Amino acid sequence: MCAYSFFNVHFMVFVCRRGAVRLGMSKMTQVDFVPRELVSYSKETQTPTETQTHVEQKPEEEEDEEVAAPPPAEETQEEKDEQGEQQEDDTPKELTEEEKLQVLHSEEFLSFFERGSRIVERALAEQVDVCFDYSGRDLEDKEGDLQAGAKLVLNRQFADEHWTKNRVVTCLDWSPQYPELLVASYNNNEDAPHEPDGVALVWNMKYKKDTPEYIFHCQSEVMSAGFAKFHPNLVVGGTYSGQIVLWDNRSNKRTPVQRTPLSAAAHTHPVYCVNVVGTQNANNLISISTDGKMCSWSLDMLSQPQDSLELVFKQSKAVAVTSMAFPLGDVNNFVVGSEDGSVYTACRHGSKAGITEVFEGHHGPVTGLSCHSSGGPVDFSHLFISSSFDWTVKLWSTKSTRPLYSFEDSCDYVYDAMWSPTHPALFACVDLAGRLDLWNLNNDTEVPTASVSVEGAPALNRVRWAHSGKEIATGDSDGQVQVYDVGEQICVPKADEWTRFVRTLAEINENRDEAEELANV
Amino acid sequence: MEEYNSGDEVIFNSDEANTIVKECIEGVIGGTDYDQSKVNQWTANIVEHSLTHLVKQGRPFKYIVNCAIMQKTGAGLHTANSCYWDTATDGSCTVRWENRTMYCVVSVFAVAVAL
Numbered sequence: 001m002c003a004y005s006f007f008n009v010h011f012m013v014f015v016c017r018r019g020a021v022r023l024g025m026s027k028m029t030q031v032d033f034v035p036r037e038l039v040s041y042s043k044e045t046q047t048p049t050e051t052q053t054h055v056e057q058k059p060e061e062e063e064d065e066e067v068a069a070p071p072p073a074e075e076t077q078e079e080k081d082e083q084g085e086q087q088e089d090d091t092p093k094e095l096t097e098e099e100k101l102q103v104l105h106s107e108e109f110l111s112f113f114e115r116g117s118r119i120v121e122r123a124l125a126e127q128v129d130v131c132f133d134y135s136g137r138d139l140e141d142k143e144g145d146l147q148a149g150a151k152l153v154l155n156r157q158f159a160d161e162h163w164t165k166n167r168v169v170t171c172l173d174w175s176p177q178y179p180e181l182l183v184a185s186y187n188n189n190e191d192a193p194h195e196p197d198g199v200a201l202v203w204n205m206k207y208k209k210d211t212p213e214y215i216f217h218c219q220s221e222v223m224s225a226g227f228a229k230f231h232p233n234l235v236v237g238g239t240y241s242g243q244i245v246l247w248d249n250r251s252n253k254r255t256p257v258q259r260t261p262l263s264a265a266a267h268t269h270p271v272y273c274v275n276v277v278g279t280q281n282a283n284n285l286i287s288i289s290t291d292g293k294m295c296s297w298s299l300d301m302l303s304q305p306q307d308s309l310e311l312v313f314k315q316s317k318a319v320a321v322t323s324m325a326f327p328l329g330d331v332n333n334f335v336v337g338s339e340d341g342s343v344y345t346a347c348r349h350g351s352k353a354g355i356t357e358v359f360e361g362h363h364g365p366v367t368g369l370s371c372h373s374s375g376g377p378v379d380f381s382h383l384f385i386s387s388s389f390d391w392t393v394k395l396w397s398t399k400s401t402r403p404l405y406s407f408e409d410s411c412d413y414v415y416d417a418m419w420s421p422t423h424p425a426l427f428a429c430v431d432l433a434g435r436l437d438l439w440n441l442n443n444d445t446e447v448p449t450a451s452v453s454v455e456g457a458p459a460l461n462r463v464r465w466a467h468s469g470k471e472i473a474t475g476d477s478d479g480q481v482q483v484y485d486v487g488e489q490i491c492v493p494k495a496d497e498w499t500r501f502v503r504t505l506a507e508i509n510e511n512r513d514e515a516e517e518l519a520n521v
Numbered sequence: 522m523e524e525y526n527s528g529d530e531v532i533f534n535s536d537e538a539n540t541i542v543k544e545c546i547e548g549v550i551g552g553t554d555y556d557q558s559k560v561n562q563w564t565a566n567i568v569e570h571s572l573t574h575l576v577k578q579g580r581p582f583k584y585i586v587n588c589a590i591m592q593k594t595g596a597g598l599h600t601a602n603s604c605y606w607d608t609a610t611d612g613s614c615t616v617r618w619e620n621r622t623m624y625c626v627v628s629v630f631a632v633a634v635a636l
Contacts, residue, residue, distance in 0.1 A: 021635055026604040029615045031626050035597030 111252050118213065125209035151450035151487040152438065155471065158184070158203045158481040160212060166191050167199065169475025172464040173226035179466060180206040181213065182473055183235055184481045185225035198222035200237055200247065205471075205483060216247040218256050228299055229276040230283050236299075238271030244287050246302060258302045265304055267293055273324035277331045286326075286348075288336065292318035296348065311336065311346060313355045319344055327371040327381045327398075335384055335398070337366030343386050345398055359396055361403040364389030368416035374424045374469075378498045380505075385427055387414040393429050393439075395508070405508050407439060409447055416462050422469030423493040425501045430460035430474055438472075438490060442500045445508070450490055454482060531580050533612030533631040538575060542616045542627050545570040555592040555623040564588045567627060575629065582611075582631040591624045598624070606632055 095103070103109055159165075167186035175181035181202055188197035196217035204213040220241035228234035228246075235247045237256075244267070245256035260266045267289040274287045276299070284306065285297040292312060295305035311319045320339040327333065333347045333356075343359040343366055365388060372383040382398045391410050394403040410431045417429035425441040426449075434457035437448035454460060458476040465472055470491050472484045549566045553559075567588045575584050591598055604613060610633035618625040 021607055022609070023606055024608040026606060026608055026611070026613065028601055028603040029613060029628065030601040031599065031615060031617060033591065033596075033598040033624055036595030038595070 107252075114252055121209045121211055122204075122207040125207060127208060151490055152436065152452040152472075153485045153487070154452075154482055155485045156205060156483045158182075158201075158210070158212075158483070159479055160201065160210075163199050163201060163212070163215060163217075164479035165189065167479040168477045169461050169479060169481060170222060171224040171226070172462045172473050172475050172481065174464060174466045174473070175227045175232075176229055176467060177227075177232040179468060180204055181227075182464075182466075182481070182483070183225050183227060184473075184475055185222035185237055186479060187221035187223070187240070198237065198239055198245075200225045200235060202235065202249070203481060214247075214249050216254050216256070218243075218245045218259075223270050223272050224274050226274055226276070228285070230278075230280050231276075231299060234299065236274050236276065236285060238274040238287055238289075240270045242267035242269050242271055242289055244271060244274060244285070244297065244302060246299065260297065260302045261304070265308070266295060267291075269293070272322050273336075275324065275326065277326050284331075286324070286334075288321040288324050290320045290322065290339070292321060294321075294346075294348075307348075309348065309353055311344070311355055313344065313358060319355060322366060323369040323386075325369040325371045325384060327384070328373045328375065329381065333398075335369055335371065337369045337386050337388075339365040341365060341388065341390070343369065343384075343396065357401060359401050359403070361394055361396075361406075362386065362388040362390050362392070364413075367414065368418070368429075368463075370418040370427065372419050372424070374420060374422050374493070376424055376493075376498045378424070378502055380424060380501065383505075385417050385419065385429075387417040387429055389413045391431075393417050393427075402512075404505075404512060405445060407445070409437065410435070413459075415460060418463050418465055420465050420469050420491065421467055423491055424498050425504065426491065426493075428463050428465065428472055430463040432459040434458055434460055434476070436460060436463065436472065436474055436484065438486070440490065441504050441508075442497060445504070450487075452484065531582070531633060532610055533580075533582060533633070535612050535614040537578070538614045538629050538631070539616055541574045542571050542614070542629060543618065545574065546616065546618045546625055546627060550590070550620075550623075550625060552620075554621070555590075560590050564590055567625070571627060571629065575631070580631075581634040583634055585628075585630040585632075587628045587630075589626045591626075593619075593622050593624065600626070602628065604630065 164186060166189045169184055170187050171185045173183050175183070181204060183200055183202050185198070185200040189195055196219060198218040198221045200216040200222050201212035202214040216235060218237065218239060220239040220243060222237040222239050224238040226236055228236050233248050233250050235249070237245045237247070239245060241262060243262055244260040246258040248257045251257055262268070267287065269289040269291040271287050271289045274285065276283055276285050278284055283299070285299055286294065287297065288294045288311070292310055294309045294311055296307040297305050311321065313319055319336065321336045322339055323337040325335050332349055333345060335343055335345050337343045341360070341362040341364055343362070345356045345359070346354055347356060366386050367389065368387040370385050372380040383395065384398070385393055385395050387393045391408065391412060391414060393407040393414055395405040395407070396403050410429070412432040414429055414431045417427055420426040420428070426438065428436060428438050430436050434454040436452050436454070438450040440449040443449050454474070454476060456478070458478045458480070460474050460476050462475040463472060470486055472486060474482050474484070476482070545567055548570065550563050568586045572584055572586050575586070589600075602613070604611070611631060613628060613630045615626065615628045618627075
C-alpha cells in the first residue's frame with residue numbers, strides 16, 4: 001500500500017515499503033561513571049603516662065626513643081593527606097631487573113655501601129656501659145682493679161675468617177695519624193689458590209667490631225707493609241715478587257692504586273723492608289730486597305726508582321737483607337740485618353754510599369732490627385738491637401763492631417724485637433714459642449721484666465709498639481694479630497730513666513771489656 | 522520536500538551519528554567548565570543541534586536524543602538502556618564526553634519509519 005502524502009516543508013515524503021516488520025531486543029547500552037575513591041585513615045597518639053619522673057639515665061634514653069618514633073609516623077600520615085587530595089595515580093615506578101643491577105654496580109652506590117656498612121658494623125659491635133659510676137663505688141664489685149697489678153694484658157685479637165685463616169702475619173705497622181689504626185700484612189693462603197696471594201688488612205682498635213676497617217689485596221704475598229708516614233691515606237707494601245704496591249683508602253678499590261714495575265731497574269727479589277723516611281716536604285720510600293738492592297722512590301711516581309744502590313760488602317758479597325732500621329732523625333745512615341747473621345751499617349748518599357761496616361756476632365740469620373727511638377734528655381740513637389735465629393737478642397752500638405750485650409733468655413728462634421718509642425730502657429721481643437718478652441734494662445738485664453705467652457703457642461712473627469708506647473701488637477703464624485696493653489708501671493718512663501740507662505750502659509760496657517780481657521788472657 | 526532513496530532498506534549508521542553528536546557536543550561545551558547557570562542551555566543546545574544534523578541526513582528515521590550533563594564531584598553514575606525494535610534497521614548510539622569538570626552523555630535512538 002503506497003501512499004504519497006504532500007505536506008508542507010517541515011514534513012517529509014516517505015517511500016512505501018512492503019513486508020511485515022520483525023521486532024527484536026537490542027543490545028543493552030550502559031554508561032558508567034566510577035565514583036572517586038575517598039581515602040580514609042585514623043590517627044592516634046598515646047601520651048606516655050609513667051616513667052616521666054625517673055631520674056636515671058637508661059629509662060630516659062628509652063623515652064627519647066619512644067618520643068622520636070611517633071613524630072615520624074605522624075609525618076607519613078600527613079603525606080598521605082596530600083596524596084589523597086591530588087587524585088593522581090602516583091604509584092612509584094617499579095624498576096626492571098636491568099635497572100636494578102645497574103644501580104647496584106654504579107660508583108655512587110658502591111662507595112655509599114662501603115662507607116655505610118663500615119659505620120653500621122661499628123655501631124652494632126659497640127657495647128658501651130651507660131651505668132658506669134665514675135665515683136668508683138661500683139668498682140668493689142668488679143674483679144679487682146685490672147690495671148693496677150697486671151703487666152701485660154691481652155686487649156684485642158684480630159682475625160678474619162675469610163682473609164686471615166691459613167695465612168701468616170708478615171708485618172705490622174701502626175698509623176702515625178690515627179693511633180687506633182693498625183695495618184697487618186699476610187702471606188698467601190695455601191688452601192685457597194684462587195684467593196689473592198697477598199693481603200693487607202687495616203684494623204681499628206677504637207671500635208669493638210671485629211671486621212677489618214679496610215681490606216687490601218694484591219697478586220703476590222705481602223712481606224712487609226706500613227702506613228706512608230706523611231700521606232695519611234696510603235699503605236705501602238713490599239711483596240714477594242719484588243713489586244712494591246701502594247693502596248689508597250680513598251679509592252674504593254681493594255687492589256693497589258700504584259705498583260712498581262717488575263724489572264731489573266726495580267726489585268726482582270722479595271722485598272722485606274719498606275719504610276718512608278724524611279720530612280713532610282722531602283720524603284722517600286726506601287725499599288730493600290733480599291738481593292741487596294736498595295731503591296728509593298717518590299710516592300707520587302712508582303714507575304721507576306729515584307735512586308738505587310747495590311748493597312755489597314767488600315765489593316763482592318751482596319748482602320741478603322732481611323731487616324732494616326733508620327736511627328731516630330737520620331735519613332742517610334741506616335742499619336741492615338742479613339741472612340748470613342751479620343748486621344751492617346750503610347749510608348744512602350755521599351762518597352761512601354753503601355755498606356760501611358759489618359757487625360758480626362749472630363750465629364744465625366738476623367730477623368729483626370730496631371734502632372733506639374725514644375727521644376729524651378740523653379741521646380741513645382747509636383744503640384740498636386737485633387734478633388736472630390740463634391735464640392738471642394743482641395744490643396749494639398754503632399760505635400763498636402762487637403755486641404754490647406746478648407740477651408739469651410729465649411729457647412727458640414727470636415723473630416722480632418723493637419725498642420719502646422717512649423721508654424729508653426724498654427724493648428720487646430717475640431719468639432717462635434709464642435712468647436712475648438718485655439725487657440727493662442734498668443731493672444734487669446738477665447731476665448725479661450714481663451712475659452706473656454700467646455694461647456696455643458703459635459709462632460710470633462712480628463712485634464710492634466704503638467706510637468703511644470702503651471700497647472704492643474704481635475702477629476703470629478695463624479694469621480692472628482694480638483694487641484696487648486702494657487701496665488703503666490712498666491711502659492711509662494719515670495723522669496730518671498734516662499740517667500739510669502746511662503749508668504746501665506756504662507755497666508754493660510764495663511762488663512764487656514772485662515769479659516774480653518778475660519777471654520784474651 | 523525531501524525525498525529518500527527508493528527501494529533500499531535503510532540501516533542506521535551509528536558511526537556517522539557518533540561523529541555528528543561529538544561535533545555538536547564540542548561545539549557547545551568544549552572548553553567550558555561546569556556552570557550551574559548555563560547547563561540548562563547547554564543540554565538544550567546539544568539536543569537541538571544533534572537532532573537537526575541527524576534529520577538533515579535525510580534518512581527515514583524517528584530520532585530520540587537524550588543528553589545528560591553531570592558535574593565531576595567524585596560521585597558515581599550508572600545508566601543503562603535497552604530497546605525492542607527491528608534490529609535490522611533500527612539502532613542507537615551513545616556518546617560519552619568529559620572534560621576536567623563535567624561528564625556529558627548523549628544517547629541517540631533511531632527507529633526506521635515504516636510506511
